[in-house]
Amino acid sequence: MAITNHSQLNMKSHFAIVLGIFVLTACSGVDENSAIENQKTIQDVTNDVTVSELNELQENHAVMLARNEFNLANVDFDMIKEGRKNVKSNKELILLYEKAGMTNAAKYVQNNQKRIDILSSLVSKNPNIKNLSQVELMRMSSRMTNLDSNFVRKLIKIRSVF
Amino acid sequence: MKKVSFFVLVFLLAFLSVPGISQYTPTRPPTQCEDACLREFSRQADGHVASYRSALTSIAYQAFGTAVTAWVSFFDAGGFTTTGGAANPTWGTVVTPLLALFQNNVYQDAIFQADLSYYSNIQNDMNGLNLCLGQCPAPSL
Numbered sequence: 001m002a003i004t005n006h007s008q009l010n011m012k013s014h015f016a017i018v019l020g021i022f023v024l025t026a027c028s029g030v031d032e033n034s035a036i037e038n039q040k041t042i043q044d045v046t047n048d049v050t051v052s053e054l055n056e057l058q059e060n061h062a063v064m065l066a067r068n069e070f071n072l073a074n075v076d077f078d079m080i081k082e083g084r085k086n087v088k089s090n091k092e093l094i095l096l097y098e099k100a101g102m103t104n105a106a107k108y109v110q111n112n113q114k115r116i117d118i119l120s121s122l123v124s125k126n127p128n129i130k131n132l133s134q135v136e137l138m139r140m141s142s143r144m145t146n147l148d149s150n151f152v153r154k155l156i157k158i159r160s161v162f
Numbered sequence: 163m164k165k166v167s168f169f170v171l172v173f174l175l176a177f178l179s180v181p182g183i184s185q186y187t188p189t190r191p192p193t194q195c196e197d198a199c200l201r202e203f204s205r206q207a208d209g210h211v212a213s214y215r216s217a218l219t220s221i222a223y224q225a226f227g228t229a230v231t232a233w234v235s236f237f238d239a240g241g242f243t244t245t246g247g248a249a250n251p252t253w254g255t256v257v258t259p260l261l262a263l264f265q266n267n268v269y270q271d272a273i274f275q276a277d278l279s280y281y282s283n284i285q286n287d288m289n290g291l292n293l294c295l296g297q298c299p300a301p302s303l
Contacts, residue, residue, distance in 0.1 A: 062211075062214065065277055065280060066284050066285075068281075068285070070281075072281045072282075080274075084271070090270075115269075115273065116269045116273075119221075119225040119269075120225065122226075129226050132226070137223055137226050138219070138223055140222075141219045141222035141223035141226060142219045144219065144222035145218040145219060145222070148212075152207045153204075155211075155284070156204065
C-alpha cells in the first residue's frame, strides 16, 4: 500500500516537473522572441541616420558651450527660473533667455529643439520602444551621445596654443 | 612645370584656409610642465564630459520612457479610432499634445540644467589650465 502511494506520489512529482518544464520552455520561447524583437528595435534606433546627426549636433553644442558662445557666466538664472513659468513657446523662451543675458539665445534654443525633435522622431518611427525593459532603454539611450575622451582632446585643441 | 607649381600653390592655399587646420596646427611641442598641465586638465575634463554624457543619456532615456507613458495614456483613452474627438481620442489628439508639452517644458529645462553644469565645470577646468600654464617657465627657444 505504502509502495503504491509512493509510486503515485512519484508520478505526481514527475507530472509536476514535466508541466513545470513545459511552462518554462513555453515562457522562455516567448521571451526569446521578444528579446530578438527588442534587440532589433535597439539596432534600428541606434543605426538610424539621425543618431549620427544628433551626435554631431551635441558635440558642436558642447564646443559652443566650452567656447562661452552663450555667455552663460553672466546669465540671470533667477530671472529664468521665475520667468520660465509663463513661457509657452520657444519664441517666448528665446526672449526670456535674451532678457536674462544669454547671447545667441535663438541658436541655443534651436540646437536643443533639434535634439528634442530627433529623439521624438526616433520614438515615432519605432513604436516597439514601448516594449523595451528599463535596462534595454538605458543601454539604447547611452548610445545617443558619443561625447568621450576624444572630445576632451578636441577641447584641448580649441584651447591649445602649442 | 609652371602648371604643377600652380596646382601645388592652389592646394596649399585651400588646405590652409580650411578652418581648424591652420588654427590648430601645433607651433611647437609642449614643455614638460605644460604637458603636466594638459594631463591634469584632461583628467578633470574627462570626468566632467562623462557627467555631461550621463545627463544626456538620462534625457534620452526620459524621452524614450515617456513614449511608454504616452502609449499607456493613449490606450487608456481608447486606443486607435477612426472618428477622433473628445469621446474617441486618436493618436494625434492624445499623444501629440502630451509629447509636445513634454518636449517644450521638460526637455528644454533638462537640457538647460545639463548644459549649465557642464559649462560651469569645463570653464573651471579651462581656468585651472590657464593658471597652471601661467606658472610654467617660458620655453627656451
